[in-house]
Amino acid sequence: MTSILITSDLHGRLDRFKPLVNQMKALNPDLVIDNGDFLDGSPATFYYKHIDKNLHPMIKLANEIYDVAVFGNHEFHHNLSAIQNLGSECYFPWISCNIGEFAKPYFIKNIRGKKFVVVGVTTHFTPVWDEYGYVKDLNFEDALKALQYWVDYVVTNENPDYLIVSYHGGFTEDPLTGTVYQERVGENQANEILEAITGIDLLITGHQHLYINEKIQDTIIIQPASHGIGFFEVQIDFEQGHSYAIFHQLEEDQLSCSYPNEVENWLDQELTYIQRDYSYNGLLTSRLSSHPFIQLIHDMQLKATDAQISVCDLLYMETGGLNGRITNRDLFINAPREHKLRVILLAGIEIKQLIEQSAAVLAMNQNGEIDFSTNVYPHTPMPYQYDFWGGISYLIDIREPVGHRVKNMIFKGESLENEHYYRVVLNSYRLTGYDFPLLKNRKILSETIQTVPFLFKDYLQSGFPSVVPDHGNFKVIYL
Incomplete structure (x- = not known):
């Protein structure tokens, strides 16, 4: 029996990675693969990037277990020299077949006389999320087209006994039921991969943070959820001619492990104390x-x-905000993203169009309650495509059709003028235009030197007023 272990979308969860590695080691695997988005996205990653710049402990642990890793889109949230430095710190190769010479396309491991080939591929939407031009010199080929070429090449030239495609991308439809998740725009091409490419024994997917464990004809299809809650084990019996996948989930106490002491101590450092309550409760109610x-x-x-x-959004979580003693942990919970702030010019009519797009994420459900439109209709905007606008006041009436919901837009006591231009601050991610195409390629008037976590910290410690002023107001009308 041959054992393959797979992780994906760990996003720097060092607190869970150690018990995860211990469990993986105990299984004595033959091949261990990570499917990308390995480090970026946790307080530990922020700490070891900005506070303690020694080798990240997750890399030390990874070097004890992995054979190969595939580049995810979050690996490219850093400049190319940082990515190359990551590669030099790892004892295992990082692969992807659709980034030209930047990465090797596949990896081979011979296990008890059988040749296993892993072809890596990365969603070619990665440059769409590039806020700082880090990947401008790389060519991300269409993932499906690149994979078709390299799978054919591997089959012809390497003659594998077991072919693995490790794709940092996901599905537009459920691979078994056909339930539609989103339109086929190219970000997630796993369905097309299954339709167009034969001979794949194991298709590893990721990026969407879903749990998938299916077998269609002779292909095992998995997606190992995210943030280190567990890993997949694929068992292959060549003699009997069968294989299957098992998901090993961490125990409840392991899911709530602590980060190393130095990280926990930093997270618990007090930054300031706030008298008023600026906390919120309720994923939906906080948006009304x-x-x-x-x-x-x-x-x-x-x-x-x-x-x-000003334009901002809330993280997709039920509770947040600030109240009382404020620590680095509170700061990172509410402002974890290392975006910069950029100022652009927008005409009044454009501002209305953008708020209309935000307003489209809301709808009434069959119980007559306000809800996210994704829970009511198919092919509708996601809840995270919702922004709050400050410096202006407005109403959103969701009893009206999408595109005609925004009313009474007021700026400094006067109606917002359609043809007048206003200086608007947004984070650098919004200005990629991924969720709001109207924002793409706008001329940037100015940009902050620091990213939001540092700006927020400075504001709390030195610029926080005794009473935060109202910068306009809004209300959602639905009854």
């Missing part, structure tokens, strides 16, 4: 009217720039 925490974010962004109008 002006909230003190949103005003706080607007205040920070407007003070950090020379903008007249």
